[in-house]
Amino acid sequence: MPAGAWVVPFAVGECSHPVRRDSRKEAGGIQDPQLWGAMTGQASERIDDTLLVREAQRGNRAAFEELVRHYDQAVLRLAVHLTGSEPEAQDVYQEAFLKAYKSIGNFRFECSFYTWIYRIVTNLCLDHLRKRQVRKEDAPVATDAAGEQYDVLDQVPDGRSGANPERDLMRRELAKRITRALEKLTPRERMVFELKHYHGLKLRTVGEVLNTTEETAKNTLFRATQKLRGALADMR
Amino acid sequence: MKCEWVKENILLYVYNELADDARYELEQHLARCANCTTELKTTRSFHAMLSELPVEEPSPNLVAASRMRLQEGLETATQGRFWHRLIFDPAAWLRQVRFAPALAAAIFMLGFAGGIGTTYKVLSGNGGASIAAPVSAPAESSITGIQSITQDPGSNHISIKYNTVSTQEAQGSLNDQRIQQLLLFAARNNYNSGVRMDSVDLLTQEPNNTHVREALMYALRYDSNPGVRLKALDGLGAYVKSDPRVRDALLEALVQDSNPGARTEALHLLEPVRGDSSVRSVLQKLADSDQNQYIRSQARIMLAQLPEFD
Numbered sequence: 001m002p003a004g005a006w007v008v009p010f011a012v013g014e015c016s017h018p019v020r021r022d023s024r025k026e027a028g029g030i031q032d033p034q035l036w037g038a039m040t041g042q043a044s045e046r047i048d049d050t051l052l053v054r055e056a057q058r059g060n061r062a063a064f065e066e067l068v069r070h071y072d073q074a075v076l077r078l079a080v081h082l083t084g085s086e087p088e089a090q091d092v093y094q095e096a097f098l099k100a101y102k103s104i105g106n107f108r109f110e111c112s113f114y115t116w117i118y119r120i121v122t123n124l125c126l127d128h129l130r131k132r133q134v135r136k137e138d139a140p141v142a143t144d145a146a147g148e149q150y151d152v153l154d155q156v157p158d159g160r161s162g163a164n165p166e167r168d169l170m171r172r173e174l175a176k177r178i179t180r181a182l183e184k185l186t187p188r189e190r191m192v193f194e195l196k197h198y199h200g201l202k203l204r205t206v207g208e209v210l211n212t213t214e215e216t217a218k219n220t221l222f223r224a225t226q227k228l229r230g231a232l233a234d235m236r
Numbered sequence: 237m238k239c240e241w242v243k244e245n246i247l248l249y250v251y252n253e254l255a256d257d258a259r260y261e262l263e264q265h266l267a268r269c270a271n272c273t274t275e276l277k278t279t280r281s282f283h284a285m286l287s288e289l290p291v292e293e294p295s296p297n298l299v300a301a302s303r304m305r306l307q308e309g310l311e312t313a314t315q316g317r318f319w320h321r322l323i324f325d326p327a328a329w330l331r332q333v334r335f336a337p338a339l340a341a342a343i344f345m346l347g348f349a350g351g352i353g354t355t356y357k358v359l360s361g362n363g364g365a366s367i368a369a370p371v372s373a374p375a376e377s378s379i380t381g382i383q384s385i386t387q388d389p390g391s392n393h394i395s396i397k398y399n400t401v402s403t404q405e406a407q408g409s410l411n412d413q414r415i416q417q418l419l420l421f422a423a424r425n426n427y428n429s430g431v432r433m434d435s436v437d438l439l440t441q442e443p444n445n446t447h448v449r450e451a452l453m454y455a456l457r458y459d460s461n462p463g464v465r466l467k468a469l470d471g472l473g474a475y476v477k478s479d480p481r482v483r484d485a486l487l488e489a490l491v492q493d494s495n496p497g498a499r500t501e502a503l504h505l506l507e508p509v510r511g512d513s514s515v516r517s518v519l520q521k522l523a524d525s526d527q528n529q530y531i532r533s534q535a536r537i538m539l540a541q542l543p544e545f546d
Contacts, residue, residue: 097309
């Protein structure tokens with residue numbers, strides 16, 4: 001995926017606009033070519049969303065399942081990154097799409113289906129984050145599908161470290177620190193930062209997804225960034 | 237003042253969220269402010285560092301497992317606004333039930349009950365024209381055959397056993413339309429000549445009925461049993477004068493019937509109308525060349541008795 005490609009992470013229409021990324025460096029957040037590619041692929045799929053949504057509203061389950069296939073990888077990506085746990089991400093996935101299926105009759109095309117499903121997912125993720133905060137978990141330990149506990153950060157691949165174990169170790173350590181710093185954010189700050197930095201959503205769309213204004217999303221992003229800078233000051 | 241504005245907006249600049257004019261202004265400032273350029277570098281390196289926590293694509297296994305679980309969930313999930321869809325999109329509702337086994341079973345039971353409903357019994361009082369239980373007449377197509385016909389001695393009461401899917405019995409007087417219908421059916425369609433004989437015998441008591449007369453003429457022409465044909469002749473005899481169709485049927489029997497007894501009977505029955513031209517020509521022909529001597533002589537006698545025409 002070339003750096004200057006068009007990317008439409010959100011549907012066209014009133015809710016959001018296509019975004020042109022002039023440079024991956026400037027974009028700052030998303031530097032994973034696979035992620036960019038996946039987002040571009042979704043753009044073309046979204047063209048026939050309206051038809052699929054209308055069919056799903058008439059009770060056509062196959063149409064709904066097609067919609068699920070358009071967005072479920074993005075949903076899982078977000079949920080896994082936010083919760084750090086595949087089973088938890090699966091729960092969010094299941095709950096989100098079942099909720100969408102049951103209430104798709106209420107979807108009024110006031111925003112894109114993408115924004116709508118992301119709104120459902122982020123609300124569920126926020127619930128998970130709040131519950132986790134109550135539990136005061138301080139170690140990024142999670143359980144996998146088989147029920148075994150593992151350190152989330154051990155799962156970070158070493159593609160960029162090559163055969164350098166020292167570099168790999170440092171990177172893992174850094175990832176742990178970042179995760180801990182992120183967990184100290186409020187659920188809402190975490191969500192805004194996650195959607196903006198790691199998933200490349202425009203602030204306007206972040207506001208729509210979180211049922212707030214672009215300005216509020218911007219301020220929340222500032223706050224989150226300041227907190228992270230403070231928490232990771234010694235890492236620079 | 238300017239640097240403060242830049243510091244406030246440098247994050248948005250890094251995220252490419254600045255409007256074009258603000259972006260241009262900021263870049264102009266960066267070109268001449270070393271402090272702000274350092275701040276930009278710091279911000280970018282910080283963001284590069286945060287990206288050390290990568291966003292991984294979900295594994296194919298996770299995607300597949302999640303989809304399967306969702307499909308199971310959707311099996312039992314119901315969409316909201318059910319009544320709305322029911323009212324405005326009944327086709328969708330029908331799609332949901334079109335293969336329902338319960339519906340198939342209900343249709344089967346309904347059909348079975350309908351079959352049972354065709355079973356009936358006619359009851360009537362003794363000796364009278366009244367019918368004890370008014371029963372709807374079965375369609376002829378549902379009758380597979382008549383088993384037996386009996387008349388109570390010295391009364392007008394008739395019993396007919398006939399088959400539909402199973403053997404049934406109808407009772408009533410000869411005046412009963414239902415009974416007449418069964419008799420007519422028996423006269424035309426039954427495989428048992430005894431039953432045909434009985435039905436024709438009974439029908440001869442009601443020859444005033446046009447349908448009955450037609451059934452008798454049918455029996456006379458086509459019945460394979462001479463006894464039945466003779467019975468039909470007996471019933472038709474009284475109408476040879478008033479009904480030309482009866483006369484023609486009798487003439488036909490006289491010429492073509494294979495049974496001499498029937499022919500002789502027909503000849504006698506035609507006596508009242510021997511003056512008719514059609515009868516006279518047949519008689520002439522029979523008198524001249526019939527193989528049966530008795531027929532030949534009887535024909536000659538009848539011709540001789542004809543009055544002379546002026």
